[in-house]
Amino acid sequence: MAGMDAAAQGSGGHRPDHRGAYSRRGLFRAAATGVTILSVSALLEACGAAPSTRPDRSSGSSGSAGTSSADVGTDTGKEIDVLRVSLPGSLSNLYPGQESGILNYYVAGICMEGLVGVDTSGRIVPALAESFERTSPKTYVYTLRSDARFHDGSPVTADDVLHSIEMARDAKVSPSTASYWADLDKAVKSGDNEITLTTKTVDEAFAWLPSNADALWIAPKAAWERSKGGLGTAQSPIIGSGPYRVTDFAPDSHVEFTRVDTWWGGLPKVAKIRFEFIADDNTRLLAWRAGKADMSLNVPPAQAHQWESAAATRVVYAPDRSYTGLTFNLTAKPFDDVHVRRAIAHAVNRDAIVKNILRGRGQVATALSTPEQFGGLWTPEEATGRLAAVPQYEYDLEKAKQELARSSVPGGFTAALSYPNTGPQLGTAALAFAADLKKIGITLDIKELPIEQWLAELNEFPPLSFMWYFNTAGDPGELPSWFLGEGNPAKYDNAQVKAAMGKVSTESDPAKRAALLIEAQTAQAADLAYLPLWWGQAATAFGDAVGMRDFTSYTLLANWPALLYAAK
Amino acid sequence: MNRPVLAFALRRLGATLLLLLALSLLVFALMYLSPGDVARNMLGTRNVTPEALAEIRARYHLDEPFLTQYWLWVSQAVTGDFGTSIRTGGPVGPLMLSRTGITAATAGLAFLLSALVGIPVGIVAAVRRGRPLDRLLVGVSVVGVSAPGFAVGLLLLYVFALGLGWFPIYGTGDGFLDGLWHLVLPAVALALGLGAFVVKLTRAAVVRELDQDYVTFARGRGLPESAVLRIVLRNAAIPIVTSLGLMVAYLFGGTVLIEVTFALPGLGALMEESVLFKDVPVVQALTLVVAFVVSVTALVVDLSYLLIDPRVRARTVRTRAVRG
Numbered sequence: 001m002a003g004m005d006a007a008a009q010g011s012g013g014h015r016p017d018h019r020g021a022y023s024r025r026g027l028f029r030a031a032a033t034g035v036t037i038l039s040v041s042a043l044l045e046a047c048g049a050a051p052s053t054r055p056d057r058s059s060g061s062s063g064s065a066g067t068s069s070a071d072v073g074t075d076t077g078k079e080i081d082v083l084r085v086s087l088p089g090s091l092s093n094l095y096p097g098q099e100s101g102i103l104n105y106y107v108a109g110i111c112m113e114g115l116v117g118v119d120t121s122g123r124i125v126p127a128l129a130e131s132f133e134r135t136s137p138k139t140y141v142y143t144l145r146s147d148a149r150f151h152d153g154s155p156v157t158a159d160d161v162l163h164s165i166e167m168a169r170d171a172k173v174s175p176s177t178a179s180y181w182a183d184l185d186k187a188v189k190s191g192d193n194e195i196t197l198t199t200k201t202v203d204e205a206f207a208w209l210p211s212n213a214d215a216l217w218i219a220p221k222a223a224w225e226r227s228k229g230g231l232g233t234a235q236s237p238i239i240g241s242g243p244y245r246v247t248d249f250a251p252d253s254h255v256e257f258t259r260v261d262t263w264w265g266g267l268p269k270v271a272k273i274r275f276e277f278i279a280d281d282n283t284r285l286l287a288w289r290a291g292k293a294d295m296s297l298n299v300p301p302a303q304a305h306q307w308e309s310a311a312a313t314r315v316v317y318a319p320d321r322s323y324t325g326l327t328f329n330l331t332a333k334p335f336d337d338v339h340v341r342r343a344i345a346h347a348v349n350r351d352a353i354v355k356n357i358l359r360g361r362g363q364v365a366t367a368l369s370t371p372e373q374f375g376g377l378w379t380p381e382e383a384t385g386r387l388a389a390v391p392q393y394e395y396d397l398e399k400a401k402q403e404l405a406r407s408s409v410p411g412g413f414t415a416a417l418s419y420p421n422t423g424p425q426l427g428t429a430a431l432a433f434a435a436d437l438k439k440i441g442i443t444l445d446i447k448e449l450p451i452e453q454w455l456a457e458l459n460e461f462p463p464l465s466f467m468w469y470f471n472t473a474g475d476p477g478e479l480p481s482w483f484l485g486e487g488n489p490a491k492y493d494n495a496q497v498k499a500a501m502g503k504v505s506t507e508s509d510p511a512k513r514a515a516l517l518i519e520a521q522t523a524q525a526a527d528l529a530y531l532p533l534w535w536g537q538a539a540t541a542f543g544d545a546v547g548m549r550d551f552t553s554y555t556l557l558a559n560w561p562a563l564l565y566a567a568k
Numbered sequence: 569m570n571r572p573v574l575a576f577a578l579r580r581l582g583a584t585l586l587l588l589l590a591l592s593l594l595v596f597a598l599m600y601l602s603p604g605d606v607a608r609n610m611l612g613t614r615n616v617t618p619e620a621l622a623e624i625r626a627r628y629h630l631d632e633p634f635l636t637q638y639w640l641w642v643s644q645a646v647t648g649d650f651g652t653s654i655r656t657g658g659p660v661g662p663l664m665l666s667r668t669g670i671t672a673a674t675a676g677l678a679f680l681l682s683a684l685v686g687i688p689v690g691i692v693a694a695v696r697r698g699r700p701l702d703r704l705l706v707g708v709s710v711v712g713v714s715a716p717g718f719a720v721g722l723l724l725l726y727v728f729a730l731g732l733g734w735f736p737i738y739g740t741g742d743g744f745l746d747g748l749w750h751l752v753l754p755a756v757a758l759a760l761g762l763g764a765f766v767v768k769l770t771r772a773a774v775v776r777e778l779d780q781d782y783v784t785f786a787r788g789r790g791l792p793e794s795a796v797l798r799i800v801l802r803n804a805a806i807p808i809v810t811s812l813g814l815m816v817a818y819l820f821g822g823t824v825l826i827e828v829t830f831a832l833p834g835l836g837a838l839m840e841e842s843v844l845f846k847d848v849p850v851v852q853a854l855t856l857v858v859a860f861v862v863s864v865t866a867l868v869v870d871l872s873y874l875l876i877d878p879r880v881r882a883r884t885v886r887t888r889a890v891r892g
Binding site for chain 2: 090092093095098099100171172175176179182229230232233234235250251252253254276277278279280282283286287289290292450451452453455456458459467468469470472482487
């Protein structure tokens, strides 16, 4: 299934935005931004020299550079009274079925549970279901915990679960995720504490669906009914069975969670978690420098350097399971000619883009599936190795010239390429390869569009376009099943690839399935309907008083407050 | 005299309602024509079938012809039902109500600051015309007028919140006093540009009056300077009050940027998000509220002319008497 909408800030089919699921830079601000960045960066450089006023950070450690581990110091074992987390952009509704940016997932996940959840390695693990079993290719049986309680004190019953599934499938209540459930045939109570889900087709990715990392958030039936379809607003805040309950929510301002003592998993170490929504990147950085937060999610890449140089700060990078690449519309001239596509592929210097434009905070993409998607089967390193077997087009302008000479447009041509304002790195990369393409006679007309307009343009199948996709579930077939299946954005149709993808959807052995996926992507690489560019990373800032164990691409979708510790 | 004034006010109110109707159609049309697709805004780049997209559009009647869409909206709006926000899934009424306080307080504070500081400064500058003090005040106000609000906001944040630590950086605070304290910097950021504008207008109006023959005459008659100034100010009041009325419209524009900079959950920030998302019900309701406030302000300004200037008062009464 596709990702969720990283509403202004995201992961997973999430709406791409550098602030993550939900930050939308205003059109109003567009004109102003240039000025801001100039004046403000000067300002901020200056304030790097000023003494830090952060009260709760020891002056011992000065800002360290980016890292990939969120561990720090030693775990004091002490409780954390309040954890202050600053988010880019804002959340106006806490129910991810309505507003499904990646930040919405991170926030709702500590309050609402699914039948299953995800762990830090990307495996599906029990949540409200203490165990689950796939009894036939189309049948999934979940046994509910008997000790789970909602925040209002009522026990979690099979009826609540069934009603929540019904709500998740209801396009009115859950417009963002309802379409994911299309393959569900029926959901029934098959025993006192048992739910059975049956699917219409055999679908390996279905197992992810009833998790709070994908498309199910379980609330009491009574709460759904009381909210009249408006669960998640300030009038009807979300309620669930997770370790934290909502104690204060002001849309577009902040939300505060307090731990509960009824959670089946025990009492969390962090007593309160307060998320502040700060839409303006510069303001958020100033607030960080003033010591107003302990953790900041989705630090914008353009500002990463300033965050890294803040006092007592660690900026931690982890792959965000995003894919950025070019999509060629195979029915549009001149991209219907494989030589044109190869010429372009040979002219794109992906190593240089990752090294210089992303400052190394990313990985050259050799395929559509990101390495982290193979979690549970391979480590990201192993997966990277396997995916490197997919044939690549090395950067070679001579070869690019030769390919173009053999094409239908030997003299070159002009094409348009647009990128969203929320992904300035896409634009910079486009300018970089446009300069190389110019040398072989291809002129790219590069244009920045507001994210909203860019998304709408994708509906029209442009001849040449960027795809910026954040995987939702930890399923390596998520993007390939869309890109190589029916209704794909390249209008790509290859019988061999389709046959392999057909087997992917029914193969239940993860290793065999992964092999089939790589086989299909290898065949795709020869046809070059898609040119993968890079797999992205997200930056999270931590104050030195707080450490987090096991920080991976999946951590914030898992039960992440349990991994935090007070550091010394 | 009251009856003509009342008739005048009623006439203006009727015209305002017509204006609001026309404006709602215009904004609706602009939103309809602006690029972007609500269904995509909701779903991002994820894989959805064209049917699923069509289903979302159908839910919000976006597949209907333009006039049908507008009719659906307007027929609900006249009953006071502004519909459901597409972005947040909640009803528009409570959504706006919960944010009005912040914007009203910020804008009100900024208005007071710019009027209470701007008018006296403008008068001083006019009285000292051509002297160094005047040059200084005019110079500062030129800077104020030209500095964009959000840049001023960031500068203020840097100096007074991060550097000196006198004010909070963002958010709304708890309780009345803390809340007010949180609004000081945003209000000052808004008021700087606005106040400078008031200084320039006040100065121009007062200078113009000071050049009038009646001032020379009054001085020639030996009237004390304070008495002369009182007459001058009364005559200069109409352009000044008019500019204050215009400021209200400007204030709403300013709050959009200021609220985003200071992370205040007010109407301006809501407007930004809603316009970008094409959340038509919210944009429509917001535009109407803003237009209504601006129209009412204009009416109040016009009525204030009657108080300030007896000539206008007499004219209004006479016209009504002749016509009626």
